[in-house]
Amino acid sequence: MKLPPITTLIAFSCLFATCLFQSAVNAEDKIKPESHKPAPAVLAMFKLGCGDWESKAFADGERHMTSVIAMDPKFARPYYVRACCRHMQHNYEGALSDCNTCIAIEPNGNPIFYFERAITEYRLKQLDPCIKDCDIALKRAPTFPGSYLYRANAKSGKGDREGALRDCEAYLRARPANEQGLKLKQRLLSGW
Helix, strand or coil: CCCCHHHHHHHHHHHHHHHHHHHHHHCCCCCCCCCCCCCHHHHHHHHHHHHHHHCCCHHHHHHHHHHHHHHCCCCCHHHHHHHHHHHHCCCHHHHHHHHHHHHHHCCCCCHHHHHHHHHHHHHCCCHHHHHHHHHHHHHHCCCCCHHHHHHHHHHHHCCCHHHHHHHHHHHHHHCCCCHHHHHHHHHHHCCC
């Protein structure tokens, strides 16, 4: 059964985000470590919510991250994880709000914060902000290929086929056998 392109893109995005999530949660920020150090009880609840995400219990993950945020509203990562959980439940407005809060708390934090916001903006058809956030994520993590794919899709949506094709090719250099990237390139080359 052939799926419509947007369905395929959404399925790929969910899979891609799941694969990236664990390393993003545990990774140290490359730009600036989080300046805020949460209490052990807060970290324990945070890890519980991350476990919910990993097991695809997104409503539970959202609930646990809401508890973490209530316990320590200055801890940026729970907003990111809750945004991911909300995103997977198609609550894009809530996810965008969490991304904005996360970035406001740690504007020089992990590039994945900007990438998640870009994905959410793309879902909301906010193509210019999506491109801007992909630019920021790529500036901070130039080897992070997902930003190229979303920027390519956003540029394509704006009618910038050549820019989209350049980004798609950059993505495929990192992921040469990726079906979604190959389909996007084929679509762009055919003028669709």
